[in-house]
Amino acid sequence: xxIDNKETMPFQAKxxxxxxxxxxxQFGSDISAENVKSAAAHxxxxxxxxxxxxxxISRLQKVGRGKWCLTANEILKxxxxxxxxxxxxxxxxxxxSKNAEFVPFGNYSPLKKIIQSKxxxxxxxxxxxxxxKTLSVEQACAMLNRELIRVNITxxxxxxxxxxxxxxxxxxxxxxxxxxxxxxxxGAILLLDxxxxxxxxxxxxxxxxxxxxxxxxxxxRYVRPTAGFNVIATANTKGKGSDDGRFIGTNVLNxxxxxxxxxxxxxxxxxASTETRILINNGCDKDFADNLIKWAGVIRKTFFDxxxxxxxxxxxxxxxxxxxxxxxxxxxxxxxxVARFDDDTKNSFLDLYTKVDAGEELLDNExxxxxx
Numbered sequence: 157x158x159i160d161n162k163e164t165m166p167f168q169a170k171x172x173x174x175x176x177x178x179x180x181x182q183f184g185s186d187i188s189a190e191n192v193k194s195a196a197a198h199x200x201x202x203x204x205x206x207x208x209x210x211x212x213i214s215r216l217q218k219v220g221r222g223k224w225c226l227t228a229n230e231i232l233k234x235x236x237x238x239x240x241x242x243x244x245x246x247x248x249x250x251x252x253s254k255n256a257e258f259v260p261f262g263n264y265s266p267l268k269k270i271i272q273s274k275x276x277x278x279x280x281x282x283x284x285x286x287x288x289k290t291l292s293v294e295q296a297c298a299m300l301n302r303e304l305i306r307v308n309i310t311x312x313x314x315x316x317x318x319x320x321x322x323x324x325x326x327x328x329x330x331x332x333x334x335x336x337x338x339x340x341x342x343g344a345i346l347l348l349d350x351x352x353x354x355x356x357x358x359x360x361x362x363x364x365x366x367x368x369x370x371x372x373x374x375x376x377r378y379v380r381p382t383a384g385f386n387v388i389a390t391a392n393t394k395g396k397g398s399d400d401g402r403f404i405g406t407n408v409l410n411x412x413x414x415x416x417x418x419x420x421x422x423x424x425x426x427x428a429s430t431e432t433r434i435l436i437n438n439g440c441d442k443d444f445a446d447n448l449i450k451w452a453g454v455i456r457k458t459f460f461d462x463x464x465x466x467x468x469x470x471x472x473x474x475x476x477x478x479x480x481x482x483x484x485x486x487x488x489x490x491x492x493x494v495a496r497f498d499d500d501t502k503n504s505f506l507d508l509y510t511k512v513d514a515g516e517e518l519l520d521n522e523x524x525x526x527x528x
Contacts, residue, residue: 171199173213176206180216181329182322184374189222250303250344252294257437260295261430262288263421268296270419271345271386276367278387278416280351282394283423285403286469289390292423293347302384303344307335309353311405315360319372331375336364343384352391352406358413361387365416389417402465425470428453434470440477444486448473451512455505466497468505486513 179198183191192210196203210216210224217225263281270277281289290306297304307318320334339346351358364370365387369380392398395409426434428449435445452468459467472493479489487506494505 187224252298252304254298258295259433261426262423264292271296274384280417280420281390286471287423287425289423293388305335305339305344306347308349309351311355314357340379340381343382346387348389351389352393352395435477438474438477439481447512451509466501
């Protein structure tokens with residue numbers, strides 16, 4: 157009787173050590189039990205298969221129950237690997253383009269002096285929406301040929317968004333600098349736009365706002381600021397929240413964070429003559445520009461007196477000018493650009509413009525009544 161002796165085949169792993177380590181690098185240096193389960197699902201194997209393999213990898217150290225740590229050398233390998241999608245630094249420029257329609261006003265001059273000095277001197281700019289806060293910073297950098305890196309802040313913005321983190325690129329886990337690190341290393345101006353929308357996660361910038369560098373704990377690297385680096389923040393509030401509820405989503409910022417801005421600029425709307433120049437530069441004829449400025453002035457006065465809840469910003473006046481260029485009719489342009497307001501406000505604004513356009517003389521009390 158012949159019995160076939162089946163040879164015991166050696167176990168064939170369904171994944172390699174490098175595949176496992178590559179997957180783990182996206183989590184930084186600390187590997188948790190949840191990360192292990194995620195790796196098992198990703199590789200299509202049992203959790204026990206992953207943990208057994210992990211126990212044999214010298215580059216992984218077990219530091220507790222369900223906790224492992226990648227060695228510093230392994231993390232640095234991920235950092236040093238080039239990102240396939242990242243262009244060479246010398247080919248990039250973050251200098252904003254000059255805006256031919258821009259008219260300097262408000263805090264443009266002191267901002268330009270701060271940027272020109274190349275001193276580290278953070279500035280906080282506060283003011284109503286649409287009055288040129290961000291544009292002034294951009295154009296000051298454009299005029300001085302200074303690089304500007306702008307970050308739009310939201311409640312979700314965190315350390316990974318600002319400082320950087322590991323990204324999966326073509327199957328490889330690669331460290332990518334965040335915009336703050338880019339600005340630090342390039343000696344650029346860092347613009348934190350709408351900073352009052354931030355949560356306390358923004359406190360990761362504390363040391364940077366002191367003029368120091370920052371330690372990137374995920375890769376064990378300290379980044380120092382290059383000469384010329386500075387931080388400018390814009391906000392609709394002063395970081396104390398919006399009492400009237402106009403700017404929903406704004407938060408009360410940490411006092412220690414605000415204290416690190418040595419200067420605060422309050423940005424108002426431009427004067428009538430400056431605003432007229434802005435509209436003319438954007439293609440508006442003089443008569444229409446004069447009427448729009450007079451109309452906006454009445455509405456703003458009523459707004460600040462508490463008579464209406466909405467206001468016509470400089471940005472909206474530019475939108476109306478552009479709409480007039482497109483549609484060729486003044487009232488149509490205005491109607492389309494104020495349609496975002498409720499019907500009562502929209503109709504009162506349109507009614508007021510017809511009176512201004514007709515050349516009616518409006519006394520202060522009458523102006524307020526008409527808008528209300």
